Amino acid sequence: MFIQSLENFLFRQRLLVIALFAILTAVLGYQASNIQLDASFNKNIPLKHEYMQTYVQYSEEFGGANTVYISVCDRDGDIFNPHFFDTLKKVHDQLFFIPGVNRTLVNSLYSPSTRFIEVVEDGFAGGPVIPADFQADEQGLAQVKQNIEKAGIVGRSVSDDYSCAMVSSQLLEVNPETGENLDSIALANKLEKEIRGQFEDDKISIHIIGFAKMIGDVAAGAKDVLVFFAIAIAITSLMVWFFCRSVMLTVLPIVCSLMAVIWQLGMLNTMGFGLDPMSILVPFLVFAIGVSHGVQMINSIGKRVHEGMTAKEASCASFVKLLIPGGIALLSDTVGFLTLLNIEIGIIRELAITASVGVAVIIFTNLFLMPVLASYIDFENKFKAQPEDSHDHIWRAMSSLTKPKVASVVIAITVVLYAFGFVKSQDMKIGDMQAGAPSLHADSRYNQDTFLITDRYAISTDILKVIVETKESGCTYHSVMDQIDRFQWRLENVEGVQSAVSLSSVAKVVNTGFNEGNLNWRTLPRNSTSLVQSTARIETSTGLLNRDCSVMPIILFLEDHKAETIERIVDEVKKAREEMQNDEVTFRLASGSAGVMAATNEAVEAAQIPMLWYVYGAVIALCLLSFRSVKATISVVLPLFVVSTLAQALMTSLEIGLTVSTLPVIALGVGIGVDYGIYILSTMVESLRNGHSLRTSYFNALKERGSAVLFTGLTLAIGVSTWVFSALKFQVDMGILLTFMFLVNMLGAILVLPALASFLWRKQNTAD
Incomplete structure (x- = not known):
């Protein structure tokens, strides 16, 4: 009754509905145009973790973990020359005056706190390593070299081979000039422009690392995401056109899905959120999920036009037919993403909000607006899809998957794959698997700088501090x-x-x-x-x-x-x-950059299992409400669980650790995969309730939804597979994982689901 009333309102007030959506899109589009990349060090750490309580308590006295390291190196391999020390002094002074740098903790050879102590005849003597009257002549340089050795800072402030010297400082979380949270990306740009760009020359090389610089490099590489987004849209548009052979029906799902992305970004900006570089791929996932549901809608409309309905009649019928399964699938995605809010790490919570908002608006743009717009299309001589029975021979062959013998083989293969995946997934590591920044390629400038600093200095930038209280x-x-x-x-x-x-x-x-x-x-x-x-x-x-x-x-x-x-x-x-x-004496963990990583790794490990329970619990609850059938719920959920396990095994094989960046992928994968199963099963269950056999019901489901499901899985997989060419390592990894999930979830819906149904609906697994 409610759906019928909603249909009557939407299609009787079509112009009003379109005008309302246009106004909202314009307003949210303006808001989206003002969204900024937003990166904060504290968002990446679990502030309520035991270690981070220690970290926060003592960060002012002993420094935090958000540090920038600048290694100034002489290309000839000897720092003891006037040009090098002049450059080192300028780098020290320039870093001191960059907003967001904790000036009291800027440390280098020129820092007053960098001192030496020596034993002399009368006791102890000492002073600054670089005296106030320092002159970079032969005598002055020789004295500084002696002072460096007396201070015991070789390997720390000066490299082991005397080819480099270090300038470092802690960063503040609040910019003292603006009173706002530190903009790590802006600071990284300043480091690049005002230090590397200004002081690097044919005699001096500058090497900069630290969280802010890493995020800045990720943000710079993230600009290429727009290029891959455009490529994905182009590929998707072309594939949709091949699917329906109608320009108008090609434009509809693309435009409505892009509208969902605009709404998502606009609403995030309105709520006061920015877009973190590490979650910049989420808008594409929203677009992908939108296209998935959009293709189901145009597929349904096209079939009804072939049956002789008018555009408006076909659109009305498709709206009524798809609102429940599509709405349940999108609600499952939304609730699944919202479960990530239980993980007390800022960036994951922001990702949860970003993804859930984006998926929720698809309900309106793709399930409400799209059929209303489609009702205005003149399909005469424009829609040239293949005849209704063109794929029947394929669907009949695939419907044999419901035969007990065939189903047994499929189930056996699935069990073997799951067992392999489960064993392999047990080796998945919590945390980073590579040295350097795993978000960037090993040959990136940032990681090359990291490797140089690690090689030339006796100390590393990976520091773990155990706090001793007495x-x-x-x-x-x-x-x-x-x-x-x-x-x-x-x-x-x-x-x-x-x-x-x-x-x-x-x-x-x-x-x-x-x-x-x-x-x-x-x-x-x-x-x-x-x-x-x-x-x-x-x-x-x-x-x-x-x-x-x-x-x-x-x-x-x-x-x-x-x-x-x-x-x-x-x-x-x-x-x-x-x-x-x-x-x-009390020993407390932990501070330092490695202390933060330890806390984050433990928080991710603790959140992994509960997150899966929350995600699958949400999907199970909504499937039970939708189908009112335990059998149907099992048929949808089990293939998803197998694919999630195989995805973890793939991460292990690719040496992708479970981190703040990759933890949400499991939830996203479930959200991507549940759509296929719900669309197939909704038609299948309806046919079963009408008295048809299981095989006939599955044939009907494939005839109604099969083309769209196969097409969507292949199209989206092709789109994200182009990410292997990205300048960002984490985008390459995500591209591989998402390609796997798009394809394997699709195969799970059309192969494993009917095999499970063969055993769950035994009584109806007979001929009509």
């Missing part, structure tokens, strides 16, 4: 410092830890200096007075202690940030903590 003035107690020292030694010997530093290890070096540099004295003094003497000269600006010496981090420099490396080290930290923690 009593006030804890660094004056031997028992406390010894506990820290033993904890550090244990972690230094874990595979994957490149080196480590703490107040304890530095205090041992200072104690050596107090004893004429004799290495036998490289130990912690047991006497409190001597211990105070060994730590008194170590300033809080080093990041090794707080003001009252009650908190001291142990800083671990990791060889890389691969998932297995971080997992191994974090596990060892937890074991050591259980064994060594006492009433005096």
Whole structure:
């Protein structure tokens, strides 16, 4: 009754409906034109995770993980020349004045906090590595080289081979000039323009890494997404034309699906959201899902025109026929995406909102507006689709899949594939699988800069900080410092830890200096007075202690940030903590870039299973409401589950780890695949309820929906397969995964679904 009333309103007030949609599209189109790319470091981390509570608590004292590193290198391999030091000073000063940089934490050879201490006849002497009266002449350069060696910063501020020097700083989350969240993309552009562009020449090379720079490079590569979007639209348009041989029916699904994307972007901007570079592919998925439903609509309209109906009659009939299955499929997608809101990582929540808003509006643009527009088309001499029975021989052959013997073979193959996929998927890693930025190709400028910095310096940019909490003035107690020292030694010997530093290890070096540099004295003094003497000269600006010496981090420099490396080290930290923690000393995970990655990996791992339960729970609930049949629900959901497992196996084979970027793909894959099954099964169940046999019912479903399902799967797979040529590695990976999901979900709907039905509807699996 409701659907009939809705049909009457839409088709009696067609001009009003079209005008309303046109106005909304114009308004939201204007809003969409103002949407900005929006990237924030904090969106990528689980702020409520235990590690991130520690990170936030101590980020002001010991720095956060959002750091920029700039390695200034001499192309001839020797930094001790006037031109290099002049450039290094300019890079330091330029970074200092870039908005969003924490100026108090800018560190280089020119920083006042970069100091050396040496043992002299009268005790200790020291000062800045680069003195205030420094002149870049032969004598001055020789003195600076000596100071660098005395300061023990070779491998940290200066590369091992003296070919490069580092300038680094923490970044603020709020831009102090605007009071708004830091625009990482704008900052990356400034780094590229004002530092690399200004100071790199034929003698000096500049290498920049850090989250902001990585996001900036991803955003720059994301511009190519528009090109691939245009290619996908062109391919889809061409394929739709071959399908229906009507220009008007080709234009309809393309225009309505693009309208859904415009509404999506406009509504996001209206709600105050930007578009994160890591979720920039979502609008294409919305377009793809829209085309999928649009093709079903034009297929239905075309068939009814061939039956002799007028354009308006065919459009009305198709609207009534497809509103329930199409609406249920889109609601399943929407609710499935909304379940991602349970994952407490900002970027995933934004992706959930972006995807669910986009899919929800397809209900209006493709199920409501499209048939209204189609009702105005004059199909005479324009619609030249193939005769109604042109594919009957194919559908009859495929309907044999409902025969018990054939179905048994299909089920057996499916079980084998699932078993293989399940075993393979158990090897899927949580986190990044490659060194460098996995979102970018290994030969990208960013990753090449990362590899150069890792190779030339003794420390890496992958830092894990274990925060040690103790009593006030804890660094004056031997028992406390010894506990820290033993904890550090244990972690230094874990595979994957490149080196480590703490107040304890530095205090041992200072104690050596107090004893004429004799290495036998490289130990912690047991006497409190001597211990105070060994730590008194170590300033809080080093990041090794707080003001009252009650908190001291142990800083671990990791060889890389691969998932297995971080997992191994974090596990060892937890074991050591259980064994060594006492009433005096508390060891807390974690800060530093690797600490953030560890927290994110654990949050992703914890969210993986619940997310699947939420997604499949939503799909199951809506299928039960729609079909009111457990059999029908099983027939739709089981193929989706098999494909999800195979997709995880594919990720393992391609060495794609489960990360913040790839976790939502599983949910997206279910959303993409559920449409095929619902459309096929809705016609099939209707035929079964009319008393037809299972084989006849499946034949009728294929005759009604088969062409559209096959066509949609192939078309969308071809469109996303072009992503393998993208400049972004994560887009290449997503292209491969989505191509797989489009095709295999389609095959699951037309092959596995009828085989399952053969066993579930045994009583109706007989001839008519």
